[in-house]
Amino acid sequence: MELIYILIIPALAAGLSLIPGKKKFAPAVTLLGTLIILVFSWATAVHTSRGEEMVALRNWVSCDSLAALVLLLVAFVGFTAAIFSWGYIEKIVGPDDPGKIRRYYARYNLFLLSMLAVPILSQVALVWIAIELTTLLSVFLVSFENTPEALEAAWKYVVLTCMGAAFALLGVLILYWGMSISGKGPFTWQGLVDASSSISPVLLKAAFLFILVGFGTKAGLVPLHTWLPDAHSQAPSPVCALLSGVETTTVLYAILRLLPILKGAPSIQVETWFIVFGLLSVGVAAFLLIQVKDYKRLFAFSTVEHMGIILVAAGLGSSAAQYGATFQMVSHALSKSFCFFAAGSTLLAVRSRDISAVRGLIRTSPVAAVALLLGGLAIAGAPPFAVFLSEISILKAGLASGQYLTTGLLAVFIVIAFCGILFPINRMVFGNPGEPSGNRVLGATSVITLVLAAIPILLFGLYIPEPLHELLRLAAVSLGR
Amino acid sequence: MSELTSTFSVLAQLAALTAGLFLLTAFGMVAMRQVLASLNLFVWQSVFLAASAFLLGIQHASIHLYAVAAITLVTKTVLIPWLLRRTISQEIYARREISQVLNIPSSLLISVALAIFAYFVSTPLLGVSGEPLVKLNLPIGIAGLLLGAYVVMVRREAVPQVIGILSMENGAFFAGVAIAPDLPLIAELAAAFDVLIIALVMGLLTRRIHERVGTTAVGQMASLKEE
Numbered sequence: 001m002e003l004i005y006i007l008i009i010p011a012l013a014a015g016l017s018l019i020p021g022k023k024k025f026a027p028a029v030t031l032l033g034t035l036i037i038l039v040f041s042w043a044t045a046v047h048t049s050r051g052e053e054m055v056a057l058r059n060w061v062s063c064d065s066l067a068a069l070v071l072l073l074v075a076f077v078g079f080t081a082a083i084f085s086w087g088y089i090e091k092i093v094g095p096d097d098p099g100k101i102r103r104y105y106a107r108y109n110l111f112l113l114s115m116l117a118v119p120i121l122s123q124v125a126l127v128w129i130a131i132e133l134t135t136l137l138s139v140f141l142v143s144f145e146n147t148p149e150a151l152e153a154a155w156k157y158v159v160l161t162c163m164g165a166a167f168a169l170l171g172v173l174i175l176y177w178g179m180s181i182s183g184k185g186p187f188t189w190q191g192l193v194d195a196s197s198s199i200s201p202v203l204l205k206a207a208f209l210f211i212l213v214g215f216g217t218k219a220g221l222v223p224l225h226t227w228l229p230d231a232h233s234q235a236p237s238p239v240c241a242l243l244s245g246v247e248t249t250t251v252l253y254a255i256l257r258l259l260p261i262l263k264g265a266p267s268i269q270v271e272t273w274f275i276v277f278g279l280l281s282v283g284v285a286a287f288l289l290i291q292v293k294d295y296k297r298l299f300a301f302s303t304v305e306h307m308g309i310i311l312v313a314a315g316l317g318s319s320a321a322q323y324g325a326t327f328q329m330v331s332h333a334l335s336k337s338f339c340f341f342a343a344g345s346t347l348l349a350v351r352s353r354d355i356s357a358v359r360g361l362i363r364t365s366p367v368a369a370v371a372l373l374l375g376g377l378a379i380a381g382a383p384p385f386a387v388f389l390s391e392i393s394i395l396k397a398g399l400a401s402g403q404y405l406t407t408g409l410l411a412v413f414i415v416i417a418f419c420g421i422l423f424p425i426n427r428m429v430f431g432n433p434g435e436p437s438g439n440r441v442l443g444a445t446s447v448i449t450l451v452l453a454a455i456p457i458l459l460f461g462l463y464i465p466e467p468l469h470e471l472l473r474l475a476a477v478s479l480g481r
Numbered sequence: 482m483s484e485l486t487s488t489f490s491v492l493a494q495l496a497a498l499t500a501g502l503f504l505l506t507a508f509g510m511v512a513m514r515q516v517l518a519s520l521n522l523f524v525w526q527s528v529f530l531a532a533s534a535f536l537l538g539i540q541h542a543s544i545h546l547y548a549v550a551a552i553t554l555v556t557k558t559v560l561i562p563w564l565l566r567r568t569i570s571q572e573i574y575a576r577r578e579i580s581q582v583l584n585i586p587s588s589l590l591i592s593v594a595l596a597i598f599a600y601f602v603s604t605p606l607l608g609v610s611g612e613p614l615v616k617l618n619l620p621i622g623i624a625g626l627l628l629g630a631y632v633v634m635v636r637r638e639a640v641p642q643v644i645g646i647l648s649m650e651n652g653a654f655f656a657g658v659a660i661a662p663d664l665p666l667i668a669e670l671a672a673a674f675d676v677l678i679i680a681l682v683m684g685l686l687t688r689r690i691h692e693r694v695g696t697t698a699v700g701q702m703a704s705l706k707e708e
Contacts, residue, residue, distance in 0.1 A: 125668035129675050136678045139686060151690045152702040158686065159642055159699075162679060163630055166649035169672075170626060170656060174606070177660035181609060187665075200609045206602075230705040 002040040003056040003063060003120050006071070009033045010116065014109035018102050026105040027086045033109065034079040037116065041075035044068050049471040059186040060123055065474035067119035069326060070253045073333040074119070074246045078112045080453045081238040084341050087443035088238055091348060092145065104144060104236075111137045111242065118250040122188040127254055128165070128172045131218065134247055135161040142235040142243075153230035160227040161218045168214025171207045178203035192261045201265035208262055208270060212255060212277070219251040220304045221277050221311070222284040232300035233353070237344025240296065244303045245337035249329055252307055256314055256325070259479050274315030275406055281308030282413040289420030294353045295346070295372075298424060299339045302379055305417050306332040312410055313394040314479060318401040322476035324394035330472070331386035331460060335378040338453040342371035345446050346428075355424045360433030367442050369429045371450045376425035378457050380418040386460035496536045496614055500621045503529040503655060504596065507628040510648055511592045512585055514578045519644050520562060523651075526625075527557035530651050534658045537614055541662055549658060549669050556673045561647065561680045565640070568684030572640045572697055580698065582635045592628055599624035610660075618659035625652025637700030639687040643680065650676055 013033035017026040044054050048068040055062040063071060085108065093100050114133040121127050135158060143154035176187055178199035185191040196204070213224070220228035232244045262270040285305035292298045306328070313325035349365035350358050361369035378385040391414060398407030464472070506526040513519045531553040538546030566573060581588070603620040629649030633642050654672075657664070691697050 123665070123668065125664060126671065129668070129671045132675050133678070136675075136682045139682050143686065143689065146689070146693060148694050148702070149704050151686070151693055152699075152705055154686060155639070155690065155699050155702070156705075158683060159633060159646065162646045162683075163633055163649060166626060166629070166646065166653050169650065170623070170653040173653065173657040173661045173664070176664060177610075180661065180663065202605050203609060206606055234705070 001056060002044055003054060003061050006037050006040050006044075006075075006116055007061075007113065007120065009037055010109040010113035014106045014113070017105035017109060020098070020102065023098055023101070026102045027082070027089075030105045030109060031079075031082045031086065034075070034082040034112070037112075038075045038079045041068075041072045045072045045471055046467060049467045049474065051470075051474060059188050059191070060126075061120055062122050063120060064190075064478055065471055066253070066257075066326070066478045067122075069330065069471055069475045070119040070246075070250055071116065073249060073330060074112070074115045076456075077242060077245045077333060077337045078115075080337060080341070080449050081241045082108070083445050083452070084241070084344065084449040085236075085238040087445035088344055088348065089236065091443070092236060104141070107137065107141050108239075111141060111239075113137075115242070115247060115250050119253060122190070124172055124175060124187055124189065124192065128169060131168075131215065131251055131254060132162070132165045134250065135165070135218065138235075138239070138243065138247070141239045142231050144236050144239070145234070147234075150234040153227075153234035156227040157231035160224070164214040164217030164224065166214070167217075168211050171210030171214060174203055174207040174210065178207065189257050189261075196261045196264040201267055204262055204265055205268045208258055208268060208273075211258060212273065215251050215255050216277065219248050219255065219307050220281075221307060222281040222304065225281070225285075225304045228304060229297045229300040232303060233294055233296035237296075237340050237347060240299075240343070241337035241340040244300060244340060245333045248303055248307055249333050252310060252329070255311075256479060259314055263480070271315040271317050274311045278308040278311030278313075278315060279406065279409055279413070281305065282312065282410060282417070283308075286413040286417040286420060289417050292420075292424070293355055295355050295358070295424065295428065296340070296343050296353055298355070298421060299336065299343060299375075299379065302339075302417065302421060303332075303336060305413070306336070306379075309391065309394065309410065309414070312406065313397070316394070316398050316401060316403060316406065318397055319476060319480055320397035320400060321394060322479045323472060324390055324397050325479065326472045326475040327390040327393060328387075330468075331390040331457065332379075334453070334457050334460070335375070335385065335387050338371075338450070338457055339375035339379050341446070341449050341453055342368065342375040345442055345450065346372055348442065348446070355428060358428040359431035361429050363433060365442070367447060367450070371454075372425060373429050374454060376421055378461075380421040381414060382418075382422075384458070384461040386457045389461055389464075492536060492540055493613055496533065496540075496617055499529050499532045499536060500617045500655075503533065504621050504624060507625045507648065507652070508589065508592055508596075510632050510644065511588050511628060514585070516573050516575065516579060516638075516640050519579070519641055520565065520573060523644050523648055524558050524562055526648060526651050527553060530557070530655050530658070533618065533655060537618075537658055537662055540614060543662060545666060546658065546662055548666060552669060552673045553654070556677055557647075557651070560677055564677065564680045565643070565684050568681070569640060569687050569691070572638075572687065572691070579641050580637045580700075582637065582700070588631075588635060592631060595627040595631060596624040599627055612659070615659045619656045622652050622654070622656025622659070625649070625655055628652070637698050639683075639690065639697040639699045642699065643683045643687070646679065646683070647676065650679075 045068045048065045117130040182198040217224040345368040381387045509522045531550040534550040632645035
């Protein structure tokens with residue numbers, strides 16, 4: 001039943017948020033709703049980490065370990081971003097437009113609902129619709145600030161991802177075709193894995209390519225990434241945390257689900273496709289990172305890089321690499337959302353997105369500066385943060401399975417991206433301030449969010465709790481065949 | 482003559498006619514110079530999609546496909562035009578020429594190439610099924626998808642881009658009614674709902690861009706890019 005509640009609560013919260021009245025009502029309802037969702041998702045994850053599936057409605061609404069992992073990530077970032085929104089949205093909207101704040105929270109809840117639905121639904125056709133809805137329900141969150149740049153970003157976002165979705169739709173329909181030729185089974189991820197050996201490889205390959213191109217557009221894989229830095233930098237920072245941290249992860253989840261289905265047909269060489277697309281994304285993003293002039297864009301490009309890393313890890317094939325892929329999904333989602341909270345705090349403090357406009361932040365706004373530094377180190381993959389561990393485990397698995405060229409290229413690109421992220425952040429934090437720019441004290445909710453979001457990325461860099469380890473292991477197993 | 486009718490039944494002939502007209506509307510959208518004409522072509526394309534679903538319904542004796550035809554008719558020929566007219570009427574009735582990146586004759590040449598490419602892509606897939614109507618609908622559906630994508634890429638204005646995206650979905654469903662005729666009805670309903678939300682969201686966003694930026698030539702918005 002937990003899974004049904006997880007779907008009902010955000011819908012309910014969205015409706016309640018629109019009720020006019022006390023100013024704090026909508027944020028409070030959202031915060032409460034996301035907290036309950038987090039508790040239920042936690043319970044689901046604990047349940048599945050024992051190796052059992054969580055089923056609410058067989059073949060329609062259910063969660064295995066991989067789905068529960070994604071669900072937990074969405075719920076956690078949904079909760080922290082809701083806390084961050086509390087102070088942030090009020091500051092950027094101003095006190096004289098309470099209706100706009102209510103609309104923000106209604107959209108926030110609906111967007112969260114669509115993202116939660118992706119791992120929970122098991123019918124592939126419905127998953128496609130849920131992914132399409134994550135775009136459509138977040139468009140007005142991207143354009144929330146109503147500047148010409150935000151509107152441009154929202155337009156590119158919706159046009160490119162909807163084009164991608166149409167291609168993915170054809171892929172999903174071809175999968176269904178293959179299913180119905182091979183005999184009847186439920187059109188679920190598991191049903192497809194079971195039937196995969198009797199589906200014609202030609203159909204599987206066509207479906208895979210259509211879905212890879214279609215959902216790859218939405219996951220920000222190069223060369224279909226052009227909308228991503230725009231949308232992920234123009235949206236309000238808590239929305240960026242959701243978009244970059246978990247929306248991309250949910251889409252990538254749908255792509256990774258194809259892996260066990262396609263492994264039965266070696267002629268497709270799904271691993272090669274993953275490695276080529278993944279390395280291309282990591283490489284191009286690493287070089288584009290160097291020339292970025294806007295620090296939110298910096299983190300957006302780093303998302304493209306990390307999507308590539310996860311894809312390469314999944315393509316490496318060995319079970320250790322697949323463990324690395326699931327671990328990387330976790331560490332990326334947690335670190336990237338933290339980075340955008342830090343970027344949002346910096347934006348509140350200095351009112352500029354330009355890297356060159358921010359110097360010596362450590363003196364003017366120490367909390368934002370420390371957060372930015374931690375975020376930069378964490379996402380670039382410095383020890384002792386979670387991304388460091390997950391990247392090391394991927395590289396180690398790559399070397400162990402003898403794929404030296406792929407692993408070497410991946411390592412080089414990661415190092416380039418490391419420098420590309422940390423040089424500008426170093427200048428922003430420690431540089432010599434020409435004139436003191438802004439000296440604003442951060443609100444309590446921002447500080448709480450930063451502390452709360454920092455805990456897991458530090459903790460998982462030092463040690464992984466046993467239930468999480470078990471969940472990651474089972475999720476990695478479900479990527480294999 | 483009797484041999485001909487035995488190999489090409491009336492049903493198959495009608496289906497071929499519908500598919501041909503569907504492809505023609507897809508080409509028409511590439512060639513049209515005015516927004517209202519593009520929208521009308523989209524409505525006609527949806528009618529042919531519904532007709533194809535109906536014919537397949539007769540062939541498979543499936544009530545399910547009749548329902549799909551009805552859903553398509555209601556959402557795509559009534560609700561979507563109504564929604565777009567409600568949200569952005571001044572854009573639709575503006576009698577100006579749509580600016581585009583390439584001129585119309587070369588666009589049509591590229592479209593022909595895309596349609597041939599669609600046949601090329603779908604040929605290996607057709608071997609798995611003996612259904613004559615799949616052989617008809619799959620390549621034309623893929624062609625509709627590619628031509629819609631082409632329209633989105635070359636048109637500089639917002640409303641033609643919306644229509645391009647909607648026609649891409651039409652292409653995917655045109656193939657879909659043939660290859661997945663028994664998709665659960667709830668998925669069909671949800672997909673129809675989804676298309677409605679696309680039209681609503683993009684219509685509202687177009688209106689907001691018009692209010693804020695003063696133009697809907699979205700192709701010329703380029704403040705966000707790498708230096």
